[in-house]
Amino acid sequence: MTTPDALPGTAESYWMDTAPGPRWPRLEADTTADVVVIGAGMAGLSTAWELIRAGRNVAVLEADRVAAGVSGYTTAKLTAAHSLVYERLRRTRGKEGARAYARSQQGAVEQVAAVAAELGIDCDIERSSALTFTTDPHQRAMFEAEAEAAAEAGLDADFVTGTDLPFPVSAAVRVGNQARFHPRKYLLALADDITARGGVIHERTRVTGLTEGSPCKVTTEQGVTVSAADVVVATHYPVFDRALHFARLSPRRELVVAAPLPASEAPEHMYITDDMGKRSVRTAPFDEGRRLLIVTGESFTPGTGDSRERFLRLDGWMHEHFRVGATAYRWAAQDNEASDGVPLVGPFHPGARHVYVATGFGGWGMSGGAMAGQLLAAELTGAEPEWASLYDPRRLWSTVREGSALLQQQADVARHFVGDRLKSTHVDSVTDIAPGSGAVVRVEGRRCAVYRDEEGTAHAVSARCTHLGCLVAFNQAETAWECPCHGSRFGIDGEVLHGPALRPLPPRSI
Numbered sequence: 001m002t003t004p005d006a007l008p009g010t011a012e013s014y015w016m017d018t019a020p021g022p023r024w025p026r027l028e029a030d031t032t033a034d035v036v037v038i039g040a041g042m043a044g045l046s047t048a049w050e051l052i053r054a055g056r057n058v059a060v061l062e063a064d065r066v067a068a069g070v071s072g073y074t075t076a077k078l079t080a081a082h083s084l085v086y087e088r089l090r091r092t093r094g095k096e097g098a099r100a101y102a103r104s105q106q107g108a109v110e111q112v113a114a115v116a117a118e119l120g121i122d123c124d125i126e127r128s129s130a131l132t133f134t135t136d137p138h139q140r141a142m143f144e145a146e147a148e149a150a151a152e153a154g155l156d157a158d159f160v161t162g163t164d165l166p167f168p169v170s171a172a173v174r175v176g177n178q179a180r181f182h183p184r185k186y187l188l189a190l191a192d193d194i195t196a197r198g199g200v201i202h203e204r205t206r207v208t209g210l211t212e213g214s215p216c217k218v219t220t221e222q223g224v225t226v227s228a229a230d231v232v233v234a235t236h237y238p239v240f241d242r243a244l245h246f247a248r249l250s251p252r253r254e255l256v257v258a259a260p261l262p263a264s265e266a267p268e269h270m271y272i273t274d275d276m277g278k279r280s281v282r283t284a285p286f287d288e289g290r291r292l293l294i295v296t297g298e299s300f301t302p303g304t305g306d307s308r309e310r311f312l313r314l315d316g317w318m319h320e321h322f323r324v325g326a327t328a329y330r331w332a333a334q335d336n337e338a339s340d341g342v343p344l345v346g347p348f349h350p351g352a353r354h355v356y357v358a359t360g361f362g363g364w365g366m367s368g369g370a371m372a373g374q375l376l377a378a379e380l381t382g383a384e385p386e387w388a389s390l391y392d393p394r395r396l397w398s399t400v401r402e403g404s405a406l407l408q409q410q411a412d413v414a415r416h417f418v419g420d421r422l423k424s425t426h427v428d429s430v431t432d433i434a435p436g437s438g439a440v441v442r443v444e445g446r447r448c449a450v451y452r453d454e455e456g457t458a459h460a461v462s463a464r465c466t467h468l469g470c471l472v473a474f475n476q477a478e479t480a481w482e483c484p485c486h487g488s489r490f491g492i493d494g495e496v497l498h499g500p501a502l503r504p505l506p507p508r509s510i
């Protein structure tokens with residue numbers, strides 16, 4: 001038994017490391033608001049800010065810290081170019097659907113730029129093009145069709161074969177007028193502006209109950225309630241599920257590595273490819289004469305194997321293709337992909353009058369979150385953008401057209417629910433677990449998730465996810481328990497790191 005070797009780079013996101021935030025108080029007493037927004041990431045804070053500007057009294061409740069969940073670990077591309085999306089949208093939602101998607105997403109890019117300018121936020125926002133590329137010559141026709149569909153949808157898009165990447169590509173779609181920024185600097189300033197305008201923000205305030213009505217009531221794990229006319233659930237994966245959204249969302253985890261390179265060698269634009277298990281590239285300001293190259297990839301379902309090999313593969317790719325220095329950071333991002341590829345933003349369920357949801361942004365939560373803020377603020381104040389129906393979570397057409405994706409998602413969940421109980425990778429005894437490792441082990445007939453720390457002390461919690469009961473698996477590179485069914489994540493002592501689970505894994509004595 002050996003302790004796993006360290007991976008390269010500091011295990012923290014660049015955004016978290018370079019923009020520490022102030023602390024907002026926990027909610028300690030019952031209160032009221034016009035609107036409660038649950039979740040203080042890009043979607044939640046954008047919605048709160050837009051609503052306050054529209055004259056609403058808003059309370060934001062965050063289970064952890066502001067902009068410290070998915071929004072603190074994104075690659076922070078602000079773009080309407082979401083890989084190969086427009087040709088598919090044109091086929092499935094028609095030309096108008098593709099145009100609506102382009103208008104709303106490009107509008108979100110422009111909105112973030114406008115808000116940053118209006119509030120004087122120094123968030124390193126930079127304009128550039130976004131390119132989706134392939135190195136496979138057989139895919140040329142597909143990329144030509146995508147470029148044509150994106151241009152037809154109204155974007156500044158064209159087909160190219162030359163890029164400023166340090167390796168050749170076979171085909172690419174270039175979309176101009178996109179942007180990249182520092183998400184924490186932007187969101188922390190937005191949060192400050194929300195409170196300056198009379199809104200309230202409460203951190204370490206996990207919402208565990210929601211009663212719909214007039215008014216609606218949300219309850220925190222401390223038993224405190226907030227009454228409000230309207231509630232927005234913007235918790236990445238919805239912490240409440242009244243419309244089987246979990247059946248329409250697939251969690252996906254992606255790894256990120258970052259290293260400095262000379263500014264003169266930094267690619268000017270942002271890039272993404274589905275080749276090699278996905279690779280996404282952008283740079284950010286770093287220090288004198290250098291920029292930070294940020295590379296994302298190795299997409300996988302949480303709880304399906306250790307990230308260690310994936311980190312090493314991604315880091316190797318970065319060093320092979322770019323003249324970077326030593327790896328400075330490594331982190332991971334988590335996304336939810338809607339089964340039809342279009343986010344779910346709007347009324348929570350068919351009967352919902354005062355509860356709204358924003359989720360399913362795929363890997364595009366920065367433009368998607370800003371778009372959701374504009375859309376939900378408009379819906380709550382009586383307006384309705386022409387593209388609202390595109391994102392409406394109640395869209396019925398999708399249950400027909402998404403049939404195979406939905407069935408696949410449910411088959412995956414069933415496989416994890418049943419198959420993981422028989423896994424041969426689960427160890428037979430706690431003594432088989434090496435220091436610094438974790439495994440699922442049966443103790444007195446019960447599955448326990450056991451982590452042995454570097455000093456040899458075992459930390460044991462239930463291995464049954466508190467969301468819907470699938471078995472968790474250990475991610476050694478990130479020292480966390482992960483559920484493969486809907487992506488909940490837990491710390492070694494069972495605390496919830498990422499929903500939809502609301503309750504921690506209970507401790508077990510072994």
Ligand code: FES
Nearest residue numbers: 465467468483486
């Ligand atoms: Fe749904 Fe674990 S996240 S069962």
